[in-house]
Amino acid sequence: MSDIADRSLAYEGVKRIEWADRSMPVLRQIRERFAAERPLDGLKVAACMHITTETAGLIRTLQAGGASVALAASNPLSTQDDTAAALVEEYGAEVFARAGTDREGYYAHIHQALETEPDFVLDDGCDLVNTLHTDRTDLLGTVKAGCEQTTTGVIRLHQMAREGALKFPVVAVNDTDTKHMFDNRYGTGQSTLDGIVRATNTLLAGKTVVIAGFGYCGRGLAERARGLGARVVVTEIDPVKALDATMQGFAVLPMAEAAVEGDVFITVTGNRDVVNADHLAVMKDGAILANSGHFDVEIDVRALSDMAVEVHHGIRPQTDEYVLADGRRLVLLAEGRLVNLAAAEGHPAAVMDMSFADQALTCAWLAASHASLSPAVHDVPKEIDTEVARLKLASMSVSIDLLTPDQEDYLHSWRIGS
Structure with a gap:
C-alpha cells in the first residue's frame, strides 16, 4: 500500500x-x-x-x-x-x-x-x-x-x-x-544555478562563484556561471582536473584561499566537509552556500549551526540565514541538500x-x-x-555521416600503411 x-x-x-x-x-x-x-x-x-x-x-x-x-x-x-x-x-x-x-x-x-x-x-x-x-x-x-x-x-x-x-x-x-555529457554537465550546470537564483534572486554577474570540484558537474557549472557574467574560481584535489580548469581560463585556488574571495559557493565533489568550519570563519558577510552533490555532507552544516548565534529559517523559500558572533551572515540553501531539486525542479x-x-x-x-x-x-x-x-x-533532426565499407576496412586493418 x-x-x-x-x-x-x-x-x-x-x-x-x-x-x-x-x-x-x-x-x-x-x-x-x-x-x-x-x-x-x-x-x-x-x-x-x-x-x-x-x-x-x-x-x-x-x-x-x-x-x-x-x-x-x-x-x-x-x-x-x-x-x-x-x-x-x-x-x-x-x-x-x-x-x-x-x-x-x-x-x-x-x-x-x-x-x-x-x-x-x-x-x-x-x-x-x-x-x-x-x-x-x-x-x-x-x-x-x-x-x-x-x-x-x-x-x-x-x-x-x-x-x-x-x-x-x-x-x-x-x-x-x-x-555524463547531458545529465551531469548540461543538467547540473543549468539546474543548480536555477535553484540558486530561485532561492535568492541574486545577480550572478560580477559575483565570484567558487565551485568545489571540476568533474562533469563542476565543468558544466563553471561554463554556465561564466556565461552569466560571474568570475569563477575552482577548487580541486585532482591535479589533472585542476590543470584542465586552468587551461579553460578559470582561477584555481585551495578552498582556504577561495573562501575569502567567494560570494557564492557550490559543492559538487561527492565528498564530505568540503566547506568546513575554517572556511566558514573567513567568508564574506552574505556569502551564499549551496550544494549540488548527492548527499548533504559537503557543507559542514553542523559546524555552521555551532558557529551561529542566531538562525533565521525561511527568509526566502529554501533559504536560511546563519548570523555569526561577529555579525556576519552566511546564507545556506536547501539545508545543504541538492539545491537544484530542493529549490528548483531538477534537470x-x-x-x-x-x-x-x-x-x-x-x-x-x-x-x-x-x-x-x-x-x-x-x-x-x-x-x-x-x-x-x-x-x-x-x-533533434540531426544527421551524421556513416562509415563507408572502405573506411570500416581501414579502421580494422593493421596491414594498410600511410
Missing part, C-alpha cells in the same frame, strides 16, 4: 507529467518499443529515485515493458507530492514518498519499497542497495541485478565490490557518455530523457543477461549508449 501525502493532487501531477513527456522523445520511443516487446514481463522493480515528473516517464516506460514498480524517494526535499499522487492514482505504481519527510521516514519508505521483494533495483545514491546489504539481507537472494545513476552511488558500489560485500551485479548507468526533461533512456534500455538488457554477470560493478554496453545518442539526434 502506497504512502503518499495527498492523493487528490493526482490531476495536477498528470498535467505536469504530460508536460515533461513532451520534451522526452527518446524515452517515448523506448516506451512504445517496450509496449510491443514486453522485455520486463512479470518482473518486480524497486527504485529509490527523485520523485519528479521526469522520473514518472521512466516508471511508465518500465511498466510498459511489463514490470511492476515500487518507488521510494532518494531525497526528501526533491519529492513532488503531485507527481507521487499521479503515479499511484493514474499510472498504477506503488510510491512511498512524502515531501519533507525526516530521516526515519525516508528509510521507512525504502524498506516499504523493498517489501515487494524485487527482482531488480534502481538506485540513486546507493541507499537502497546499502539497505539491502545491511538491514534486509534476507532479500539478497531475490534480487537479480541493479542499476546506479549517480557518481556518489557508483563510488560507494566500487568500495563494496573491493571489499567483497556486493552480492549482485550492478550497472553503473552514471558512467555512460550520454549521461530539464530534455536532459533526463537521455539518462532515463539509458536506465530503461539497461533494465531490458539486464533482464536478458543478468545470469551471466558476476556480483560486481559493470559498465553499460556501448551499443546502448550509442543507441540513445542516435535516437536523441534523430529527435
